[in-house]
Amino acid sequence: MASVPVNPEPAPVAIRRRGRRAPGLRAIGEGGIKWFTFLCALISVITTFSIVGVLVVQAAPFFRHVSVGEFFSGTEWRPEASPGQFGIWPLLAGTLVITVGAGLVAIPLGLLSAIYLSEYAHPRVRSILKPALELLAGIPTVVYGFLALTLITPALKHLLPSLGTFNALSGAIVVGIMILPLVSSLCEDALTAVPKGLREAAYGLGATKMEVTLKIAVPAALSGIMASFILALSRALGETMAVTLASGAGNGHLTFNPAESIQTMTAYIVNVTKGDAAQGTIRYNSIFAVGITLFVMTLLMNLLAQKLVHKFRTAYS
């Protein structure tokens, strides 16, 4: 044990060197490898700190110009105006309309199809549908943006002739379709993880399949299901390309009307970086302030989802 390499923390337990005659060179190699892998793991931590650091440092000049209170309470987002108005609520409202709309599309459809897959579908059907869903989840988001413009918006305009080419509705629907595979795949995982014994006990008492599903399986998997909803909504919240293409630029006015053209936080960032706002201007720094808001919101949602998953796992493992 004398030659155990310097470890960044207590010696590993599962893999511990048993050999007594370790040549020095090999020990150094072993230690080097462990150190190398440790540094690699550290990169993820560095990344997090860089994200936070970059956002805060770059947003600082913005907040010298616009007070934090003004930023979070203002209801006009007009970086172009002179003097610019930087109240984030119009962007938050745009993001909210997209997220809620996408949730309204994806959550019922996703949950019900997950129930179908886990409770009703023939194993063979499931063995085809499940991977198919995962494949679809891999379609790039810009493709959904294209579909919003060429398929969904024209269809909506057919129903509502007064609708503009860029509107929140089309963006919300397409993002909903986009996160649908995610919702149903994760919900199905949660439902499948519910022990068979619970269901069988209910069947034994004469319950129908619907009763077993709604009163036993779904409640038992509830924290897992909720986690999948939150993860999917957080995806919708951070979604960029589809909404940028589908929903336009908005006019910086606070609106929750899905028929209007809106701008989400993500779309604002993309639009500014596309114009490559010069470094040092308030528009350039404003994207980092918006970035912080976006980062914190998704972080909170992800932490909540993780907590729920943890709760779910400890209940059934």
Add this chain to the structure above:
Amino acid sequence: MKPNRRILIGLASIAVIAAASAIFIGCGDKNPGAGGTETSGPAPSGGPKTAAGKISIDGSTTVYPIAQAFAEDFHKKNDGVVIDVGKSGTGSGMTKFERGEIDIAAASRPIEQKEADACKAANVEFIEIPIAADGVCVLVNSANTFADKVTIDELKKAFSKGSTVMTWADIHAGWPAEPIKFYGPTSNHGTYDYFTETVCGKKGNLRDDAVLNQEYTALITAIAGDKNALGYVGYAYYQEKKDQAKALSIDAGKGAVAPTIDTIKDNSYAPLSRPLFLYVNKKSLDRQEVKDFLKFALGEGKPLITEADYVLLPDEAYEIAQKLVDAGTTGSKFMNPQPGKSTLDIMKG
């Protein structure tokens, strides 16, 4: 043995994919042009061929169709020259130009004093080349049947900051009292600067509730899809959707004039006719490829301007510009506004 074989297969397949892609890229490197363009052999058509080099262009979205066409056709003849064209907007392009990041800045308005100062501070000297004429078109949706012409005063009333105009009736008595939706490009665009300065009296003096787009394509698509739209955009972008959008005739006191090739050319579509510019870093002119590119743009490339739906300046203007390039004459003649004077007159003066 089995696990080892599996990892071998895995590594081998990755290696095969990597190798295949490397070959793929490799053969592309030799042949970067349009399908089947050969690197060896004579250039497809006359003129000496520039061996190699690179040119960076960025700036005006309005000028982008022209710059892209120049780049594409110049590259076809000189496939050793690498050209990239951005469209981040005149203001953004100028910032990059000041930093010396690009060779040519495309601009839909003359350089500003503070930009020229920044160039001076960074030791960037520039040559100013008017490349084409454009008319800023004031557009409504083609479903709009009542509006055909508008006066500059009415536009000023409608678009200026703090405007109380909310419906069409507020602009012009007799038009319906339906709410208007205002559209325009974002403030990093030269068209924004030009329009607000010319119509609203001061740069940036625009009403707060207009929908501002970074992309002109999105802007024109939005106007084409909104029956209560009122917006402005360069002539070429109007041409892209002229079946779904309608350009209003502009009355600046001498009767209403519609934007057409002719009225833009003779400057009677006033005051919204304007020259478009290329600003060239003088240092870049030391490089043969940049010289050749400008020669192409001011000579045989001129038809591309018409093709891109912009208006050619008089031939003399291009000759003067070529002389500026040859002599390396720097400075701007357009920085201070000279209303009423034609582009050619300003160049001569």
Add this chain to the structure above:
Amino acid sequence: MSSAPVIAPRATAHMKVEQAKHRAKRKRLDAAFKGLCFAAAGVGVLLLLMLLYKIFSEGAGRVSFDFLKGALSRRAGKTGIWPAIVGSLYIMFLTAIIALPLGISAAIYLEEFTRRKNRFTRFIQVNIANLAGVPSIVYGLLGLALFNRWLHLGASVWAGALTMSLLILPMVIIVTQEALKAVPNSYREGSLALGSTPWQAIRLQVLPNASSGILTGMILSISRAVGETAPLIAVGAVAYVTSLPTPSNPKYTVLPILIFDWAGEARPGFDKAAAGAIVVLIVSLLFFNSIAIFLRARARKRG
């Protein structure tokens, strides 16, 4: 109490009828619910099939050898996508070279070298899970400030690849960890018992047995990098380049950006070109992903 026997038969009869009714109602509800679930799954599948159909019906006709190998053009009918394909391949390989070794090493550290979780590894673990949920555009902001401006990489393929590497790193780590977790502990213990060092046990026993899982994760992560658009827009990929990226001129464009640009294009014909580019992108991604899913299914069956 004395009246109870009189009422009871009536009550039970009544109850039986009620029960039968109730049961029938429950059965009907059950059937309706099954139908609802089936319909939901059907609607989902139909929607997605419709989207795919739309893309292929518009774009498949546009795909040809000239389209694949052609240069970018302002003319929708003549344009090719070769520079974008090459740009995407560059991003793919540079990202793979940077992110995969780092990610796999990090996973080895977390799964193999520190089997007993301490506060630090738990922190790293939570951190990685959170990074995986950070919106891609935020990575774009990071790359913009860090690589473009601070390291002066500008709008180069390097800045793009570095940004993408950070983006997929959490995903690579998580999937590799899953693969390593699936290797039974007895393999490690057996190897160690025979006198191997920990690294020998990892290299000779654990990694080979986790290989198909790791490979799956690698493919899925890389295809994520190929499909992402937003971060690359933020780090300044340009829309139009005449040539392919080279070491001396590392400006580039990628397929998703081209699609984004063309989808927003107002001129006629570019929608078809965009659809054609989407077909190329989707077919290659679906191909990669189905290999990955197939590999995983096989590994699961075996395990």
